[in-house]
Amino acid sequence: MNSKEMLKRLQPLIALAAMVIALSVIPETHSTFLTFSNVRNILLQISVNLSLSIGMTLVILTGGIDLSVGAILAFGGAFAAGLFKNGLSLSLFGVQVQFTVLGAVIAGILAGATLGLHNGLVITRLRLPPFVATLAMLCIARCFAMLWTNGHPVSALGEHFDFMGAGSFIGIPMAVWISVALAILFQIFSKRTPLGRYIYAVGGSEKAAKFAGLNVNNIKLWVYTLAGALAGVAGLIQTARLDTAEPNAGLGYELDSIAAVVIGGTSLSGGRGSIFGTILGCLIIGVLNNGLVLLGVSPFWQLGIKGYVIIAAVAIDNLSSRKKE
Amino acid sequence: MMRRAIPFIVLIGLAGGILWFFPLFSVVPLKRAQEEKAAATFNPQKFAETFWTDKLLPYLDKAVPAETLLPAIQHDPADAKKRFARSLGMSDSYTYFLSGTGRVIAVSDDEISLAITAGSTNAEVSLPMGMLFGNAIRDGTGLLDVNAYPNSQDFNNIANELNHLVETRVLPGLKERATVGATIHFAGCAEVDDESTDLKPLHVVPIQAEVK
Numbered sequence: 001m002n003s004k005e006m007l008k009r010l011q012p013l014i015a016l017a018a019m020v021i022a023l024s025v026i027p028e029t030h031s032t033f034l035t036f037s038n039v040r041n042i043l044l045q046i047s048v049n050l051s052l053s054i055g056m057t058l059v060i061l062t063g064g065i066d067l068s069v070g071a072i073l074a075f076g077g078a079f080a081a082g083l084f085k086n087g088l089s090l091s092l093f094g095v096q097v098q099f100t101v102l103g104a105v106i107a108g109i110l111a112g113a114t115l116g117l118h119n120g121l122v123i124t125r126l127r128l129p130p131f132v133a134t135l136a137m138l139c140i141a142r143c144f145a146m147l148w149t150n151g152h153p154v155s156a157l158g159e160h161f162d163f164m165g166a167g168s169f170i171g172i173p174m175a176v177w178i179s180v181a182l183a184i185l186f187q188i189f190s191k192r193t194p195l196g197r198y199i200y201a202v203g204g205s206e207k208a209a210k211f212a213g214l215n216v217n218n219i220k221l222w223v224y225t226l227a228g229a230l231a232g233v234a235g236l237i238q239t240a241r242l243d244t245a246e247p248n249a250g251l252g253y254e255l256d257s258i259a260a261v262v263i264g265g266t267s268l269s270g271g272r273g274s275i276f277g278t279i280l281g282c283l284i285i286g287v288l289n290n291g292l293v294l295l296g297v298s299p300f301w302q303l304g305i306k307g308y309v310i311i312a313a314v315a316i317d318n319l320s321s322r323k324k325e
Numbered sequence: 326m327m328r329r330a331i332p333f334i335v336l337i338g339l340a341g342g343i344l345w346f347f348p349l350f351s352v353v354p355l356k357r358a359q360e361e362k363a364a365a366t367f368n369p370q371k372f373a374e375t376f377w378t379d380k381l382l383p384y385l386d387k388a389v390p391a392e393t394l395l396p397a398i399q400h401d402p403a404d405a406k407k408r409f410a411r412s413l414g415m416s417d418s419y420t421y422f423l424s425g426t427g428r429v430i431a432v433s434d435d436e437i438s439l440a441i442t443a444g445s446t447n448a449e450v451s452l453p454m455g456m457l458f459g460n461a462i463r464d465g466t467g468l469l470d471v472n473a474y475p476n477s478q479d480f481n482n483i484a485n486e487l488n489h490l491v492e493t494r495v496l497p498g499l500k501e502r503a504t505v506g507a508t509i510h511f512a513g514c515a516e517v518d519d520e521s522t523d524l525k526p527l528h529v530v531p532i533q534a535e536v537k
Binding site: 087089094097099102155 | 347348349350351353354355356359362476477478
């Protein structure tokens, strides 16, 4: 790796460091930004986006996109909360299945994985573009969330369920531990396992991957299923944090997740990027949001500024790619 | 063949062991589950009935006398708020719990206006006559603690049920007997959201009202 490539890889880290330094120096924010409670708050706020973005990174690495993660988040959280709170009545057998926290958590993740698998099947078997297949799933998952909850929030889940969102271990919220553990796990998975390397191969050139004997469809199925499962985890974290599962949760989260992946340096055309970059992307968005709030910038402006940060990130990436060519 | 199966057998055994100690679910008869759920479900109607009879009515003698509160509000609303009002959490609105006797100076479909101070012809207190909204009764006495209700919907439902009790138990008798010139002894709660409109007159939701 030459110095230019190294510099390119370090771009998100440099951007993050610049933002942190700026916010630590600016008079309006220097006394509040680097306090323990504010840093904890930033980490807590990015934990849901990080879980979503890990799955999104895998999808984008294959050259695809997943617009349904926000809706799957809502269904995963609502499904688990509903099972935990109300159980599953099987009138035909005259019994009710009552779920423990662990059972509900696993069910929520499996629900997300199932919807992700659905995405994968539609993309690989029906040959629909990922944009269309996941756009459809955005509606379908939201429909399931509404049907499962009757459109009402499921709340008062109790401290055991809420522990994974509201609890903490040595002062760090559990939600942060979970998302960091997932990030480390998937960084290792993407770099050190055969399936992880195949994902890069499929994104780099699907044709070449096929010629090399890879089962591209199966790899994509795994990727979309994993993205669904991770959206389920994000749904559980969000539900536990708020002590409520909202069928409308996660609206627009797919955009934050795509933004984090892109800002983190993952190429939208696939084959290039990393989970580590996505962690930085999430941190950049989290620090940016937090900084704008501390600076008292209106929420309306915050949206626009975030948009321009995404444009800048992709434009810089494109520019350096063109120079390389 | 057997050697290859050993890791899987160990894995399944391990998973089985974990699930034995941390089961994912339990199966119970539907009838029992429904009974348990009904017993565990918060019944705001029943709660409000019991609260009304057992706690609220015996507590009415703790209300601040209107003769003390109204002059205090008139003299210095901020000081009166500090001394006599209650507010929930970080809410800007607050409530007073008061009792007093007043002379009816006007009756309409919406409210009964009372003059409290001797010789006054101004409406100092108004008792609403229509449908009730808000949390005056629930929050006014300080007998109910929001932290005791993890589900905020339950807490909101208590307010609705208490308002319903006022609508069905207190207001009909008032409507029937209140005429201009009559004297009413009342005890109730007033919620102040906007000081410019809610203090003069003070809108009191009556918990008890007796027309003399």
